[in-house]
Amino acid sequence: MTVPQFSFSDTLGIAGIAVSALFGLWAIYLTLRRVKYPASLTFVREQSVALLDDFATRIPNLAILYRDTPIDRSVVLLSGYLVNDGSVDLTPEMTEKPLTCTLPGGCAWLEFKLTGVAEDLQTKGEIISPSVLEISFGLFRRDEAFSFQALALLDNLHSKLKPEALVEKLHWSHRIASLGEVKSATLPQPETKSKIRRLISKYVYLAVVALYVFAGISTVGIGPLGRKPSIDYIYEHDGKKTNIQLSPNMDGTTTVTGLDKDREQRVHLEDMAKTGRFTPVYESHREPNTISILAGLLMILMAFPFTYQAFANDYKRYRFRRMVGATTRTRLSSHSARDSTAALDVNTMEDDTKSACD
Structure with a gap:
């Protein structure tokens, strides 16, 4: 049996086809998913504070009251944004069942307050049951957002969790056409890597981009990097x-x-x-043959996803901040889903806690 002999260009072409095929299948999957669910909503958490644990237990003779009743369990303040980061607008006609946010079993919503909306965006929230918060909106255009604050009363089991962990326990549900699961993010998105590691990561991605471009041009056989005829x-x-x-x-x-x-x-x-x-x-x-040319072209094309990956986090952070910035410029003076007597912004909370001191 004769073993086929492959040149370096043949080997490079086969490797390029294999790698490109894998990335191509992944891109097809993402594209099909994007086509199926072109709409996207993301809950961007700004902060979460355990009021009883973070304040009352640190200062003696300090109590927290809710509607003139002392709170003896953990109460968490959630602040965040709901962002339309999809590719389509959400219209009322697309909504069969509004968006709901459900707390874990044993927990209950106390208050909900809208603190800011994008210009001309109509939205409201209502606590329809102790653990279910319903949020409805009119025309919710892409790249728009609104901000809100909510008080959640946790049971003994969930009060042991960190406030940040409560966000992961929230269950978002809806029946809105073209919309998949509601994602969660953090604002500002924390940089878990050091500056040096981030730079190294970018340089690695850029090196891979250069390698793909170099290999693609060499395989196709164009320009000064291509194979010279001989x-x-x-x-x-x-x-x-x-x-x-x-x-x-x-x-x-x-x-x-x-x-x-x-x-x-x-x-x-x-x-x-x-x-x-x-x-x-x-x-x-x-060589060059058709397979080598196609492999080289695929290698060159694969450089673009790696380029995006190198700067994806920076782009997402910029996009979130741009949408959130548009929301904070149109802050609401007062908009509550219930006839609440307790304000949820930080300054008012401080006044409430002062009045509860002995």
């Missing part, structure tokens, strides 16, 4: 035969390889023809 000859001079390889140059000269111990020389062929004789060596045509 023809093998037997050069006979003074009774001595030498296998050489000729590659034409743009300036009219020819690069000769193999004439002097594999060193390349730039010569004029007419000068060599005066002192010797050329006999072409016939070889089967192997």
Whole structure:
């Protein structure tokens, strides 16, 4: 059985096809998912504070009251934004069942308050049961957002969790056309890596991009990085035969390889023809072929996803901040889903806690 011989370009082309096929399948999956659910909502958590644990237990003779009743269990203040980061607008006609946010069993919502909305966005929230908060909105355009604050009363089991962990326990549900699961994020999105590690990560991605571009151009055979055309000859001079390889140059000269111990020389062929004789060596045509060209093009295309990946977090952070910035510029003076007597912003909370001191 004859084992096929592969050149470096053939091996590079096969590897490029395999890698490109894997990324291609992943891209197809993401595209189909995006087509199925073009709408997207993200709950961006601004802060979560356990009022009883973070304040009352640190200062003696300090109590927290809710509607003139002392709170003896953990109460968490949630502040955040609901962002339409999808590719389509959400209209009332698309909504069969409004968006709801359900707390874990044993927990209850106390208050909900809208603190800011994008311009002309109509939205409201209502606590329809102790653990279920319903949020409805009118025309919710892409790249729009609204902010809110909510008080949640936790049972003994969940009061042991960190406030940040409560966000992961929230259950979002809806029946809105073209909308998948509601995602969660943090604002500002924390950088868990050091600056040096972030730079190294970017440089690694950019190095991979350069490698794909270099390999793709080399495989396709274009530009200065591509394979130079060449023809093998037997050069006979003074009774001595030498296998050489000729590659034409743009300036009219020819690069000769193999004439002097594999060193390349730039010569004029007419000068060599005066002192010797050329006999072409016939070889089967192997490359560049169609497979190599396609593999090279795929490698070049694959450089673009890696480029995006290198700056994806920066782009997402910029986009979230831009949408949130548009919301905070149109702050609401007062908009509550219930007839609440307890305000949820930080300054008012401080006033409430002061009035509860002995």
